[in-house]
Amino acid sequence: MRYAETGFHLEIDLSRGNIERVASDPRSTEIYLGGQGTAAKILWDRVPPEVEPFSPDNLLIFSAGLLVGTPVVGANRTVVTTISPRNDLYKDSVFGGFFGPELKHAGYDKIIIRGKAPDLVYLWINNDKIEIRDATHLRGKGAIETVALIREELKEPKAQVATIGLAGENRVYFATIEHLNASASRGVGPVMGDKRLKAIAVRGTKDLNIAHPAELFEICSRMYQEIYDNPRCGDALKYIDEYSLEWHLNNFAWGNARERRKDFWNDEIAKKYEESEKRVRVRGTACYNCPKDCHHVIAYPGRSLYFQKCYSELTYMMAAYEDRDFNYNIVGLTQEYGLDGYSAPQVLAFGVELYNAGILTDQDLPGFPSGNGERFFYLLEKIVHREGIGDALANGVYYAARQIGKGAEEFDHNTIKKIEQVPLKLGMINYPYFLMHATGEKMNITQIEGSYPQAAIPDRKEREEYVRQWDAAPERFKKYFLEWEPREHPSIEAAVNIVDWNETMHYVDDAVGICAFLSSFTGQWGPKPPYHIYNLPKLISLASGLDLDPDKLWEIAKRNRNLIRAINVSRGLRRVDEKPPADHWKKRNPEMEQKMLDAYYEFKGWNQDGIPTKKTLDGLGLDYVSKEFIKRGILKENDGAPS
Amino acid sequence: MNGDSKKKIVKEIKIDIDKCIGCRACEVACSAFHANPKYSSINPARSRIRVVMDELNNEYVPILAGDYTPAECPGRHTFLINGKQYSECSFCRASCPSRDLFKEPDSGLPLKCDMCESDPPLPEPMCVQVCRTDALTYVEREEEVKEEEVSEDEVEIGLDALIDKYGLQKIEETFARMSLAKKG
Numbered sequence: 056m057r058y059a060e061t062g063f064h065l066e067i068d069l070s071r072g073n074i075e076r077v078a079s080d081p082r083s084t085e086i087y088l089g090g091q092g093t094a095a096k097i098l099w100d101r102v103p104p105e106v107e108p109f110s111p112d113n114l115l116i117f118s119a120g121l122l123v124g125t126p127v128v129g130a131n132r133t134v135v136t137t138i139s140p141r142n143d144l145y146k147d148s149v150f151g152g153f154f155g156p157e158l159k160h161a162g163y164d165k166i167i168i169r170g171k172a173p174d175l176v177y178l179w180i181n182n183d184k185i186e187i188r189d190a191t192h193l194r195g196k197g198a199i200e201t202v203a204l205i206r207e208e209l210k211e212p213k214a215q216v217a218t219i220g221l222a223g224e225n226r227v228y229f230a231t232i233e234h235l236n237a238s239a240s241r242g243v244g245p246v247m248g249d250k251r252l253k254a255i256a257v258r259g260t261k262d263l264n265i266a267h268p269a270e271l272f273e274i275c276s277r278m279y280q281e282i283y284d285n286p287r288c289g290d291a292l293k294y295i296d297e298y299s300l301e302w303h304l305n306n307f308a309w310g311n312a313r314e315r316r317k318d319f320w321n322d323e324i325a326k327k328y329e330e331s332e333k334r335v336r337v338r339g340t341a342c343y344n345c346p347k348d349c350h351h352v353i354a355y356p357g358r359s360l361y362f363q364k365c366y367s368e369l370t371y372m373m374a375a376y377e378d379r380d381f382n383y384n385i386v387g388l389t390q391e392y393g394l395d396g397y398s399a400p401q402v403l404a405f406g407v408e409l410y411n412a413g414i415l416t417d418q419d420l421p422g423f424p425s426g427n428g429e430r431f432f433y434l435l436e437k438i439v440h441r442e443g444i445g446d447a448l449a450n451g452v453y454y455a456a457r458q459i460g461k462g463a464e465e466f467d468h469n470t471i472k473k474i475e476q477v478p479l480k481l482g483m484i485n486y487p488y489f490l491m492h493a494t495g496e497k498m499n500i501t502q503i504e505g506s507y508p509q510a511a512i513p514d515r516k517e518r519e520e521y522v523r524q525w526d527a528a529p530e531r532f533k534k535y536f537l538e539w540e541p542r543e544h545p546s547i548e549a550a551v552n553i554v555d556w557n558e559t560m561h562y563v564d565d566a567v568g569i570c571a572f573l574s575s576f577t578g579q580w581g582p583k584p585p586y587h588i589y590n591l592p593k594l595i596s597l598a599s600g601l602d603l604d605p606d607k608l609w610e611i612a613k614r615n616r617n618l619i620r621a622i623n624v625s626r627g628l629r630r631v632d633e634k635p636p637a638d639h640w641k642k643r644n645p646e647m648e649q650k651m652l653d654a655y656y657e658f659k660g661w662n663q664d665g666i667p668t669k670k671t672l673d674g675l676g677l678d679y680v681s682k683e684f685i686k687r688g689i690l691k692e693n694d695g696a697p698s
Numbered sequence: 699m700n701g702d703s704k705k706k707i708v709k710e711i712k713i714d715i716d717k718c719i720g721c722r723a724c725e726v727a728c729s730a731f732h733a734n735p736k737y738s739s740i741n742p743a744r745s746r747i748r749v750v751m752d753e754l755n756n757e758y759v760p761i762l763a764g765d766y767t768p769a770e771c772p773g774r775h776t777f778l779i780n781g782k783q784y785s786e787c788s789f790c791r792a793s794c795p796s797r798d799l800f801k802e803p804d805s806g807l808p809l810k811c812d813m814c815e816s817d818p819p820l821p822e823p824m825c826v827q828v829c830r831t832d833a834l835t836y837v838e839r840e841e842e843v844k845e846e847e848v849s850e851d852e853v854e855i856g857l858d859a860l861i862d863k864y865g866l867q868k869i870e871e872t873f874a875r876m877s878l879a880k881k882g
C-alpha cells in the first residue's frame with residue numbers, strides 16, 4: 056500500500072483526447088519526495104530542451120505535494136510545473152486552497168497534461184470518471200465567474216476548480232492559474248491557455264492512507280493550536296506587524312519600481328486606509344486544514360466577491376501612485392482576468408512610463424486617459440485582449456521593451472532572467488540577497504528567502520536569547536547570527552550557507568506541499584517557525600512511511616535543486632544570466648559580488664559557469680543528467696572527476 | 699402521565715458561523731477519528747461534519763450529520779441569503795435519499811454524528827478540538843428529564859413502521875424468535 060500519496064498519475068493528452076491512469080514508481084518518491092521534485096524529474100525525462108513552451112510536447116503538470124491531504128496542518132499546496140514562455144526556462148508556482156487535497160481524494164498525485172486541444176475544453180475529474188468537456192461557452196469568462204459556472208453545470212458545488220481567465224486564454228505571459236483564494240503565477244498560466252485548457256474541476260471521495268496514523272495525528276492535533284497561537288506565521292501582511300502595510304509602503308518602490316517614499320506613512324493615511332478596509336473586507340478565510348485565516352474576502356461594489364492575498368494588496372496602487380480603493384477595485388478585475396499581482400502592475404507602470412517618455416504616443420494609445428489609475432485600466436484591457444500595443448506588453452517588460460524599441464529597453468530595469476522582480480531599490484549591497492536574486496531557480500526572491508533573519512539584532516543579549524530559542528536553525532547559523540552586528544556584511548562562508556539554507560527549505564516545502572508561510576518563508580520572522588528541517592522529517596516519515604532524517608531530507612532538497620538547475624542549464628542558462636537588476640542596490644561592489652558568486656558555485660558543487668559538475672550530479676544519483684550533459688557537450692568527460 | 703424524574707447529560711456542539719474560516723479541519727479530524735483503525739485514513743467525504751461552503755456568496759456553514767431519513771421531504775423551503783437562493787437541502791443535516799451528503803461514499807450507508815463517543819471518552823469531540831477559531835464549541839449540560847411511561851399507542855407506531863417495511867409475517871417470526879431467546 057502507498058501512504059500519503061495515491062500512487063497514481065493522470066495522463067491527459069489533449070491533442071488526441073486520451074486519458075490514462077498510470078501507476079507511479081514508488082522509488083521516485085524516495086528519491087525526489089513529490090510535488091515539485093517528482094514533477095521536475097518528469098519534465099527532465101519528457102521535455103528535452105528543444106521543446107518550446109508553446110509546443111504541444113511541453114507538459115503542464117499539477118502535483119499535489121507529498122503531505123497534501125494528510126492531517127499535517129497547512130499541507131495543502133499544489134505545484135504547477137512547466138516550461139514557461141517568460142524565458143523558455145523551467146517554471147513552477149505553488150498554490151494553496153483546496154485543489155490538491157481534492158485531487159488526492161480523487162485518487163491522483165499528479166495531472167500531467169500534454170498536447171493541445173482543438174478548441175477550448177475543461178477537464179472534469181470525478182474520482183475514476185474523467186471527462187474532457189467542451190468549454191467554448193466559458194471563453195472569455197472570468198476566473199471567479201468560471202468556478203460558479205462549472206459547479207452549476209456539473210451540479211457539484213463541492214468541485215474544486217483551477218482555471219485561467221481571459222489573460223491565460225490569450226497567452227499573456229504573466230497570466231495566472233486561479234483557484235479562488237490562491238493562484239499559480241510566474242508564467243504557468245499562458246501554457247494552460249496555449250493548451251486550450253480553460254479549467255480543471257476535481258471532486259474526490261476516496262481515502263488517503265497514512266503509514267503511522269495514531270502517532271501522526273497526535274502531533275498534528277497539537278499543531279493546530281501551535282500554529283493558531285503563533286503570531287509569527289501566516290500571511291506576512293496580515294500577521295507580521297513590522298512587515299505590515301507601513302513597512303511595505305515605506306520600503307518598496309512606487310511606479311515602475313522607481314521611487315522609495317520613506318515618509319509616506321502617517322496617521323492620516325493609516326486612518327484612511329483603515330476606513331477603506333472596513334468598507335470592503337468581509338471576513339478572513341483559510342486554506343484546507345490550516346487555522347490561519349490569511350485571505351481577506353473582499354466585497355467591492357460592482358465586482359465578484361474575491362480573495363485578497365499578501366502583497367497584491369498594495370502592488371497595483373503603488374505602481375500607479377493611487378490609493379487603497381483603486382487597488383481593491385483593480386484586483387477585483389485582475390483576478391477575473393487571471394494576472395500575476397507582482398508582474399502585471401510593473402508592466403502597466405512600464406507602459407505609462409513609456410508614454411510619458413514619448414516612446415509610446417497617442418497613435419499607439421488612442422484615447423489614452425490622463426489619470427494614472429484610468430491609464431492602468433486602459434492598458435489592462437489592451438493587454439488581456441492583446442490589442443494594439445497590448446500585444447507587446449502582454450509578453451512582459453523584457454520582451455515588450457525589445458519589441459517596442461526606440462529606447463524602451465532602458466525602461467526594463469527591474470527584471471532578472473526576463474522576469475519582473477519585487478520593486479526594491481535599496482542602498483548598500485546585501486550579499487546573501489545578491490546571491491539569491493542572481494542564482495535562484497525560482498526567479499522571485501519570495502520563493503527563495505525566508506529562513507535566516509533579514510536584519511541583525513543590535514543587542515547582544517537579545518541575540519543570545521533568540522539563538523537559544525532557535526530550534527529551526529542548524530548550529531552554524533546560530534554562530535553566524537551571534538556574530539552578526541547591524542550593518543555588517545556576513546562572511547563569504549556565512550553568505551553562501553545562508554542562501555543554501557533559505558532555498559533548501561523552499562525545495563522541501565514545494566515537494567511536500569506545506570505552505571511557505573508556515574515554514575520556509577517564516578523562519579526570518581522569529582526563531583519558532585511551525586515547520587523546519589528538524590521536525591519535518593518525522594512528519595513526512597509518519598505520513599508516508601519513508602525513512603528520513605534531517606540529513607536525508609536536506610539531500611533530497613539538494614537533489615531537486617540540482618535537477619531543476621540542470622533543466623535550466625540544458626536550456627542555456629549560464630553565469631552571464633545570473634545578476635540582479637543593475638539598480639537594485641545603489642552601492643555595489645562588483646569584485647566582491649563575483650567572489651561571492653565564485654564561492655557559491657563552488658559550495659554548490661558547480662563549475663564557474665554555474666553548471667553542476669559530474670561529481671556533484673553523480674553524487675546525488677543524477678548520473679543520467681551528467682551523461683546527457685556530456686553527450687550535449689555541456690560538461691566534459693573528466694569534468695569534476697577525481698584526478 | 700406519571701414517571702420518575704432523571705438526570706441526563708445533554709451534549710451539544712454549538713456552531714458560530716461567523717467564526718468559521720472554512721479550513722475544514724473539522725472534516726479532516728472527524729474522518730480520521732472514525733476511520734478503522736482509528737486515524738488510519740483521511741477522507742472528508744466520510745466526515746460526519748461538513749462545512750457547506752459557497753465562497754462566492756461568503757457562506758461557510760458547518761453542519762453535523764443528523765438522523766437517517768428514509769424519504770425525501772414532501773416540500774422544500776428556500777432560503778434567501780445575501781440575495782442568493784438556497785434550497786433547504788443545502789443546510790440540512792439528514793442523511794436522505796435525495797442526495798449523497800452524510801453517506802459513506804462506498805456503501806451509501808448513512809453517517810451520523812456520535813459526538814465521538816469512545817472509551818476512554820474524549821474531553822471534547824474531535825471537530826471541536828481542532829477548531830481553533832471556536833466556530834465549534836462543546837457544551838455539556840445536565841437536564842432534568844421526566845421519564846415518561848411509554849404508552850402502547852406509541853409502541854404501536856414503531857411496530858407499524860416495521861410491519862410496513864418488512865411485512866407482518868417477518869415481524870411475527872422475528873418477535874417469536876427473540877421472545878424465545880430472551881426467555882431462554
